[in-house]
Amino acid sequence: MSSASTGHEIADDRRYVLTLGCPDRTGIVARISAFLADVGGWIVEAAYHADSDTGWFFTRQAVRASSVGFGVDELRSRFAEVAAELGPDTEWTLHDSGARKRVVLLVSKEGHCLHDLLGRAAGGELPADIRAVVGNHRDLEDVTRRHGIDFHHVPFPKDPAERGPAFEEVRELVDVHDPHAVVLARFMQVLPAPLCDHWAGRAINIHHSFLPSFVGARPYHQAFARGVKLIGATCHYVTPELDAGPIIEQDVIRVDHADEVADMVRQGRDIEKLTLARGLRWHLEDRVLVHGRKTVVFS
Amino acid sequence: MSSASTGHEIADDRRYVLTLGCPDRTGIVARISAFLADVGGWIVEAAYHADSDTGWFFTRQAVRASSVGFGVDELRSRFAEVAAELGPDTEWTLHDSGARKRVVLLVSKEGHCLHDLLGRAAGGELPADIRAVVGNHRDLEDVTRRHGIDFHHVPFPKDPAERGPAFEEVRELVDVHDPHAVVLARFMQVLPAPLCDHWAGRAINIHHSFLPSFVGARPYHQAFARGVKLIGATCHYVTPELDAGPIIEQDVIRVDHADEVADMVRQGRDIEKLTLARGLRWHLEDRVLVHGRKTVVFS
Amino acid sequence: MSSASTGHEIADDRRYVLTLGCPDRTGIVARISAFLADVGGWIVEAAYHADSDTGWFFTRQAVRASSVGFGVDELRSRFAEVAAELGPDTEWTLHDSGARKRVVLLVSKEGHCLHDLLGRAAGGELPADIRAVVGNHRDLEDVTRRHGIDFHHVPFPKDPAERGPAFEEVRELVDVHDPHAVVLARFMQVLPAPLCDHWAGRAINIHHSFLPSFVGARPYHQAFARGVKLIGATCHYVTPELDAGPIIEQDVIRVDHADEVADMVRQGRDIEKLTLARGLRWHLEDRVLVHGRKTVVFS
Amino acid sequence: MSSASTGHEIADDRRYVLTLGCPDRTGIVARISAFLADVGGWIVEAAYHADSDTGWFFTRQAVRASSVGFGVDELRSRFAEVAAELGPDTEWTLHDSGARKRVVLLVSKEGHCLHDLLGRAAGGELPADIRAVVGNHRDLEDVTRRHGIDFHHVPFPKDPAERGPAFEEVRELVDVHDPHAVVLARFMQVLPAPLCDHWAGRAINIHHSFLPSFVGARPYHQAFARGVKLIGATCHYVTPELDAGPIIEQDVIRVDHADEVADMVRQGRDIEKLTLARGLRWHLEDRVLVHGRKTVVFS
Incomplete structure (x- = not known):
């Protein structure tokens, strides 16, 4: 788990946290991780779940804020394009862990x-x-x-x-x-x-x-x-x-x-x-x- | 817990096990334990519960079979008198742990x-x-x-x-x-x-x-x-x-x-x-x- | 467990609590419970343990304070005689649960x-x-x-x-x-x-x-x-x-x-x-x- | 968890399971998931761990065998190139869950x-x-x-x-x-x-x-x-x-x-x-x- 959650935060502990759910298909992980790699995102936590009952895919990923060269708003606006590619039912959030x-x-x-x-x-x-x-x-x-x-x-x-x-x-x-x-x-x-x-x-x-x-x-x-x-x-x-x-x-x-x-x-x-x-x-x-x-x- | 339950029984591990339930009142424990002491019963386990919701008293007691000078049938027939004193609603059992x-x-x-x-x-x-x-x-x-x-x-x-x-x-x-x-x-x-x-x-x-x-x-x-x-x-x-x-x-x-x-x-x-x-x-x-x-x- | 411990105490919930440890032998339970019955003690909790490793006997008993016709000091001084009968190594305490x-x-x-x-x-x-x-x-x-x-x-x-x-x-x-x-x-x-x-x-x-x-x-x-x-x-x-x-x-x-x-x-x-x-x-x-x-x- | 482990296996439940550990850096997830997407791998389980204490990265990924157009040996030989890119300390395995x-x-x-x-x-x-x-x-x-x-x-x-x-x-x-x-x-x-x-x-x-x-x-x-x-x-x-x-x-x-x-x-x-x-x-x-x-x- 993230040490960001322990109350001993230091500057480098700030993360940008992405959550996403969409219909499952091949290549979703590749698309998201390519995006994160492109912006220099150093992944500190990543979790996935493919729900065979509903055919839905879920992920949560946290990257070091300091590893990305810009702020969470800019990251959010850039990621919107990726989300759009994943289909109209895609639901996602992107938060800065530094904002309580x-x-x-x-x-x-x-x-x-x-x-x-x-x-x-x-x-x-x-x-x-x-x-x-x-x-x-x-x-x-x-x-x-x-x-x-x-x-x-x-x-x-x-x-x-x-x-x-x-x-x-x-x-x-x-x-x-x-x-x-x-x-x-x-x-x-x-x-x-x-x-x-x-x-x-x-x-x-x-x-x-x-x-x-x-x-x-x-x-x-x-x-x-x-x-x-x-x-x-x-x-x-x-x-x-x-x-x-x-x-x-x-x-x-x-x-x-x-x-x-x-x-x-x-x-x-x-x-x-x-x-x-x-x-x-x-x-x-x-x-x-x-x-x-x-x-x-x-x- | 009784080591009788571990599969490493030895002769002295045989117990006579009494269970009893009856309406609660003062002196039940004294009556039962006086009876057990009278027959020489060495108590190895004793548990009680007074249920305030129903006003009922419950006990389970185990004595070493070897400490009592006679068999479980005789003990049972003697205890019947004690049980009778505790009232007509009393329910009780008395078993020899050596009988699987x-x-x-x-x-x-x-x-x-x-x-x-x-x-x-x-x-x-x-x-x-x-x-x-x-x-x-x-x-x-x-x-x-x-x-x-x-x-x-x-x-x-x-x-x-x-x-x-x-x-x-x-x-x-x-x-x-x-x-x-x-x-x-x-x-x-x-x-x-x-x-x-x-x-x-x-x-x-x-x-x-x-x-x-x-x-x-x-x-x-x-x-x-x-x-x-x-x-x-x-x-x-x-x-x-x-x-x-x-x-x-x-x-x-x-x-x-x-x-x-x-x-x-x-x-x-x-x-x-x-x-x-x-x-x-x-x-x-x-x-x-x-x-x-x-x-x-x-x- | 005693509702005395729940913060919803009422007068009748006060107990006199006895703890005792002594070398194990036949008749201890009978002796203690006869004493408690003699003073009118209504037992609400009773627990026993016979330790086969050390040959020691332990008990804790709680009676309703209201069922005994006198105070904890008097009960303590009367019980001292019973404890003395159980031998010089006997250790015991008797407390009034109403005293925090x-x-x-x-x-x-x-x-x-x-x-x-x-x-x-x-x-x-x-x-x-x-x-x-x-x-x-x-x-x-x-x-x-x-x-x-x-x-x-x-x-x-x-x-x-x-x-x-x-x-x-x-x-x-x-x-x-x-x-x-x-x-x-x-x-x-x-x-x-x-x-x-x-x-x-x-x-x-x-x-x-x-x-x-x-x-x-x-x-x-x-x-x-x-x-x-x-x-x-x-x-x-x-x-x-x-x-x-x-x-x-x-x-x-x-x-x-x-x-x-x-x-x-x-x-x-x-x-x-x-x-x-x-x-x-x-x-x-x-x-x-x-x-x-x-x-x-x-x- | 994999239903492959429940004893109710059906053909489509066969998976190719990759485990990998290597020094952590940006882009590892992207590299691996791009490879899996390229071969058509439908990911059914994916887990990651970045160990901040040792600076090491770990992953386990399972894809449906039926989604990949060839056998586990071929997949293993193709993945060797990816592993080589991740550095000489990389340790990895690739197994077919169908082989007990x-x-x-x-x-x-x-x-x-x-x-x-x-x-x-x-x-x-x-x-x-x-x-x-x-x-x-x-x-x-x-x-x-x-x-x-x-x-x-x-x-x-x-x-x-x-x-x-x-x-x-x-x-x-x-x-x-x-x-x-x-x-x-x-x-x-x-x-x-x-x-x-x-x-x-x-x-x-x-x-x-x-x-x-x-x-x-x-x-x-x-x-x-x-x-x-x-x-x-x-x-x-x-x-x-x-x-x-x-x-x-x-x-x-x-x-x-x-x-x-x-x-x-x-x-x-x-x-x-x-x-x-x-x-x-x-x-x-x-x-x-x-x-x-x-x-x-x-x-």
Whole structure:
């Protein structure tokens, strides 16, 4: 993995990161690598995936910024010609790893994921510029402000049918930052479908179960009732269908008959934190490519 | 754990193993341990669980057989008085670990679980006396016979509605051995409800998913379609509701976007083997106590 | 596990927790459980271990405080008679879980373990009363004070031979709190032998390798040079021999050829945090019994 | 991953697999992929690694055999020119996945790894043509022959100083097959240095500990004495320095204070089997590139 992701960046560690997906055929790798060689690009990471199920090709490549004689905008405009050759369905991005990505967090009362992400961002481990935290309760206002980050309180009505204006306010508070990621860090509210679509590919949720088991409310209670021997957490993109979006990362931890719901909640917090932190970091480093209901993760 | 379970048994390693479940109250441990002390029982393993959800108490205790001055039948008849004091709902068993438990295996075409269990039994690791293998295909007849074990072929009609007589034949072939465990080692047939009830607490299945995800047919195909990042296996008691019986053991293994269904099948086999072997060993060593839809496992 | 450990304590959740180790013989369980039944103790957790290697017996039992008609001091003085019957080598403790244990943390520059423990203590997950943090650098002073906890800076001379007075000052700053645990949360200083002996059974270290691999300095560099496929962390009691004390908990995480030292450092932090948090919680809940160079952990 | 490894091979699943290592510089990927595009190669797997520590570049690429208009020998002779351009230190291989690799197993008395590998090879999961088994005891002769494989018994003298002729006989029995892999499946004998050199890059050992912990004899006894909380297994190439060769794969399993040496032996067997099977499969599929004391594993 790139040492650019470790918080010990030096000048020469800046990379230009290309991601691309297109229908598979012979010669794609040759075309892209010839382009990169032509501009002097020194490749430090390269990953490929040919999906035999869908006939789609995916790649992520990172070159040293210092090895290319010009900036990311120029590189992007030159690469557009290559992408055009690969067909009209080609989807691609090209980012400068030196530009930290903007992130907004949505929270409720449970603070463990927020506390964890703030600690990682402060320690330089997460390549994120956390611009704001929006909460439907005030419980996490203090810890947010102590990190020097703006906190916005948007109270939510009890009646789900009356929450439209509150969601609209959240949307405005988020969109002013034009974020690369909107993280539902145990937000506990189901986003309306239009908001899911509006933030498609950017809204990331942490669900406290191993999906597709235990969709919806109180998954630890469901897990306890079923008597499972492992509990889990799932980091996924938000889509209109509840807890059914493309999965970025999952993990589990062992429990046994002696663990009550409160024990599962406690142990599950550790898995939630790790799973969300990994998934978000991969998203911010352009390691996650979405295709249909699934993801390709070049971790 | 008991070294009795390692296949390196010596005379002094024989144990009398008590399991008991009853409504919780003060003094149960004292009553049982006073009884064991009275008969000279040297306790080598003792485990307890007080279930606050159901108000039930569970224990498993193993004493050195050589420390008790008489046989397991006598011990059983004496303990019956203690059990009676603990109330009419008390359920208990008392076994001599020196008596290997009888096991019958049901199989179809996939041989990895059978191959694994035969190897473990032959190596002395599994305290099982495998009496027979029943298959609805002949694929696994040779490997079974090479281990000196009887194989019975019971062909199943294509039409599920006509399988009654075949199940009846399986039942007879199994029941002649009065087995402690009937293992569905990738049997791929749904047992009729009466058979589930008849073998209640003895029929053990290995399902190739992390339940309750992916119930029913072709779970690896379901997992592939959903894009999960871990696949699993579940060892559980068979009940009339499909794949919903009390779970004994589960485990998972990591997969990624590059794994096709065939890769999941291959990797999943390792988890299936381990999960079934662990669950079956615990069952045979009287480490699993069933209560309602859940298990207490004193592993 | 005890819901007392989940931060959702209610009055009835208070327990009296007994730990005991003594030479094994018949009747110990009966003697202890008869005593507990006599005082009306409702057992909510009970665990036993008979160590065949050393011939030693270990137990931990938790009874509801409300089920006993008097306080922990009275219970302790009554139990002393039972303990005396079990022989002069018997070691035992009896604690009231309602009394939070006092903890002092020793730190240097790396803040991830400190940040994690402060978050867990604030969230009620760790039954700890963190009384002070002592650092040989000032880097972690701010985060400590923001949590309302005293920070003491004790500069250490470069020359190890001249560090005696600094260690003496640390000792005084710690001992004023008479702590149940002195946690070396990435303290990076080797305690002098007399200090190890003084805090024996209370000083807990987190070492950033899977011991006994990679003892001493820069374990991630050692792991990288050796090309291991998993890296780990070890939580252990501090003894005069470096990194050789009784192990409380260990865990590992997978790495591969693409992970440089900086990646291992980043990923290892997650394992260090989890391993230390689990080990410390078990210590504070009287779940760890030390015997010789090893531990019995009733987790 | 390649579906070629799943035992469900069809004609179109045959691949030509290229591995290459050379000093890193700009344009290597472009040169190789241009060559593959020129010959019509449809890339189904491609992996790269640029090692910043050594300045070395590694790749593994698999193309559909059917997409190239000629055989592997012709492809190899054409690629030689490309390799020459990449400098005199370049090391590369080019294999046809349709040609099963030859394997010889060395065993002693413990049969679990042998039993496991024979089962996987028979099931089509392992792309191996197991040509012979050589044992210094006769314990595993029967199980080997039941699989229709030759077994050679070479007794070893008690005195290590007199084992030279026995090793010479083993060498001859192995070399007659010119194997791609010589697997020490719990062989329990230390190979003489000249034999290590002779089979360099082909001799694969399974050591029953998480190296570098517990080198040498009786690692489970060492683990028990130290009181570790996880035990492991390591699959590595054999080199003259004992248990110090490049590591291919490692895994661990949790143990606790209740596990005696015999329990560790039993549980460790499962990890040994899995670790060896994975490492050997990767070796046979040309997924392991050795560089100095370490490996690059494109799993």
